[in-house]
Amino acid sequence: MSRALEHILFSDLSPKAQAITRAVSVSVAAALFILALGIVYRFHAAGQLDVRLWGLFAWKTTWVFLANGLLGTLASAAAAAVIALVLGLVLLVGRLSSQRGVRWPAIAVIEFLRGVPTLLLIYVCFLALPSVGIKLSAYWMLTLPVGLSTAAVVAEMYRAGVLAVPRGQTDAARSLGLNRAQVFAHVVFPQALRYIVPALVAQLVIVVKDTTFGYVVTYGELMQNAKVLIANYRSLVPVYLVVAVLYCSVNYAISRASRRLGRPMH
Amino acid sequence: MGSVVRLLADHGPAFGEALLLTWKLTVMSFVAGFALGMVITVAQLLPLRPLRFVLTGYVEVFRNIPSVALLIFIVFALPDLNVLIDYEPSVILTLTLVGSAFTADYLRTGINTVDGGQVEAARSLGMRPMVVISSVVLPQALRSVVQPMTSLLIALMLSTSLASQVPLPGRELTALVAKIANDSAAGISAFVVAAAMYLISGLLIAWAGAALEKKVRILR
Numbered sequence: 001m002s003r004a005l006e007h008i009l010f011s012d013l014s015p016k017a018q019a020i021t022r023a024v025s026v027s028v029a030a031a032l033f034i035l036a037l038g039i040v041y042r043f044h045a046a047g048q049l050d051v052r053l054w055g056l057f058a059w060k061t062t063w064v065f066l067a068n069g070l071l072g073t074l075a076s077a078a079a080a081a082v083i084a085l086v087l088g089l090v091l092l093v094g095r096l097s098s099q100r101g102v103r104w105p106a107i108a109v110i111e112f113l114r115g116v117p118t119l120l121l122i123y124v125c126f127l128a129l130p131s132v133g134i135k136l137s138a139y140w141m142l143t144l145p146v147g148l149s150t151a152a153v154v155a156e157m158y159r160a161g162v163l164a165v166p167r168g169q170t171d172a173a174r175s176l177g178l179n180r181a182q183v184f185a186h187v188v189f190p191q192a193l194r195y196i197v198p199a200l201v202a203q204l205v206i207v208v209k210d211t212t213f214g215y216v217v218t219y220g221e222l223m224q225n226a227k228v229l230i231a232n233y234r235s236l237v238p239v240y241l242v243v244a245v246l247y248c249s250v251n252y253a254i255s256r257a258s259r260r261l262g263r264p265m266h
Numbered sequence: 267m268g269s270v271v272r273l274l275a276d277h278g279p280a281f282g283e284a285l286l287l288t289w290k291l292t293v294m295s296f297v298a299g300f301a302l303g304m305v306i307t308v309a310q311l312l313p314l315r316p317l318r319f320v321l322t323g324y325v326e327v328f329r330n331i332p333s334v335a336l337l338i339f340i341v342f343a344l345p346d347l348n349v350l351i352d353y354e355p356s357v358i359l360t361l362t363l364v365g366s367a368f369t370a371d372y373l374r375t376g377i378n379t380v381d382g383g384q385v386e387a388a389r390s391l392g393m394r395p396m397v398v399i400s401s402v403v404l405p406q407a408l409r410s411v412v413q414p415m416t417s418l419l420i421a422l423m424l425s426t427s428l429a430s431q432v433p434l435p436g437r438e439l440t441a442l443v444a445k446i447a448n449d450s451a452a453g454i455s456a457f458v459v460a461a462a463m464y465l466i467s468g469l470l471i472a473w474a475g476a477a478l479e480k481k482v483r484i485l486r
Contacts, residue, residue, distance in 0.1 A: 005377060005403065008385045009395045010313040021313050029316035046347045115420075115465040117427035120440045120457065127444060128453030205330065212332035216431075223335060240343045244335055251330035 043237075053235040057242065062229065069225030070246060076143045076211045076221060081204060083147030088154030093184075095159060106155075113152035118210045121145035126217050138219035146210045150203060157199050161192030198262035205251045205258075212247070222246060274459065277446060284442040285463050291354075291426040291438060292467075295361030296419050302362060303369025307377070307407075308399060310370070321370075328367035334428045336360045341432050354436075357429045361422055368421075372414040376407035409482045416475025420468045439463055 013021065043049050056062045094106025113121075125141040136144065165188050173187040174180075214221035226243040230236050274281070310321050328336075337360040340351060351359065380403050388398045430441035437445060439460040447453030 005380065005382060005385055006311045006313065008382050008389070009311060009398060009403075012389070013313075025314045025316060028314050032316055032320055042347055042349075048347060111469075112461065112465065115424075115468040116461045117424040117440060117464065119427040119430065120443060120460060120464070123430075123440065123444045123447065124453070124457045127447035128457055131447070131451050131453055209332040212334050223332075223338075237343045237346050240335070240339045244331055244339060247332055247335055248327055248330045252326060255326075255330065 048237045053233075054238050056229070056233050056235060057238065065225055065229065066222065066242070066246065069220060069222035070250070072214070072219065072221040072225070073208065073211050073223075073250075076139065076146070076214060076219065077204065077207045079143045080147035080150060080207050080211070083143070084150035084154045084203075084207070085200075087147070087151035088158055091151060091155035092158040092162070095155060096162065096184075110152045110155050113149050114156070116149070118145055118149045119213055119216070121149060122213050122216055138214075138217045141217040142211060142214045142219045142221070146207060146213075149210070150207055153203060153206075154200065157196045157203070158189075158192060160199075161194075161196040162188055164195050165191045198258045201254060201258035201261055204254050208247070208251055208254070272452075272455075276452075277442070277456070280437070280442055281439075281459055281463070284437050284439045284460075285467075287429075287434075287436045288423065288426050288438045288463075289467070291357055291361070291429060292419070292423040295358045295365055295426075296422050298358065298362040299365025299422070300369050300415070302366035303373060304404075306366060306370040307373040308404070310374070311377075311399060311403075325367045325370050328363045329371060331364075333360055333364050333425055334431055336363065337428055337431060353432045353434045354429075356432065357426070357434065360428070361425055364425070365418060365422055368418050369415070372411045372418070373407055375414075376409075376411040377403055379410050380406050406484065409484055412475060412479040412482060416471060416479070419475070420471050423467055423471065424464065 010021075040049075047053075091106050091110055094102050095110065097103045097106070122142060122145045125136055125145055129136065169187055169191065170183055173183040178186065211221055212223045215224040215227055218224060222243055226239050229239050233239075306321050306325065310318055312318075337356060340356045340360055341353065344351065384402055385398055388402045389395070393402075426438055427440035429438050430444055434441065443453070443456045443460045446456040
């Protein structure tokens, strides 16, 4: 790989410009440090560094409770991911069908699920479905909408993967006597999957984010458990900060994994 | 079908207002997020290591935090730090922060598509680094991010639904559906109407994005 752009941009600065850059660098660092101090002072001034507010993090029970919330988040995200992968495949097959009666409904379902906010789907499961006699558990009121809207996204990812498989592969497999279903299952789809694995893993980040809405249906995921902690200990800022750090770490780990998978294999 | 007509007769103006509020939140957070994201991208190019370090952290944090967790923090936790922001600006701020992080990420990818040789050429013609950025690098990068930015705009539009989580004075589409579903049995019809509005908005954005993409793309 060639040098990064920023290195070329600033590769041949004059000694004077270099000195200025260094000076600005130092003052920026100082400004950022003062900003950080200011934030810490703000916490202190508002009494948010009080031991009373942070004390609960010294107890094991707090962490067990938060870990349970995280498990709830992951349990919902995992099931939603499975729904998305399976239903996405169904939608893909429909989308690629040569029959209009199958293709158009599949397109409609994909566009609909992609074009509507997940939160709206959750509200439908939560508020509207019970009025027509369908009652879901809190777990499914969260997992089903998240899985459905992800399925549509996954279907489009699958399709991008399938379209990226060279045509010659299909032609060759067909001329060897495989039927269309066999070509898809044994030749095209496995290769398509390889292309899109990084994007699929990256989509997991969005799934985890969407499960945050679990508190809307009072499903015990991380956000909901955080709210319970806050209600019990009145420690708003610390709990939300810790939860934000937990979410960021989980999603950062997933993003990293996706980037790793995205690197070319040798 | 009849129930939808009845619903529109009862709540038609409310849906119109809700759609307008959804659009307003979308546009304001997208414009602010785009501008902020561009500033961040350029600042990350500068040879100032502490700034780069902090901005990389900024992008990672706001790319990975769930928007609703951020919104709840801004609305309910910041007052404990004596920072009071009204509900509507809070929603816009949340989406702006998230949008700016994604914009910075996409623009960086766009910048990476610009060949290093162009920068070398521009530099050896005597152009200053900032001029190279503003007249060689950024124009090409911007042209190459039309598609991801269109997706981001649609994603932001759908994310305005999280405004239903705070007591905004007006109601956007999702909050309106939640209220109608709570008060009456017309939840499903309300959902159908709101879904149609989201879908049409999304399709309009996608269509405009595709038209823009066709106009400005660089064929290599």
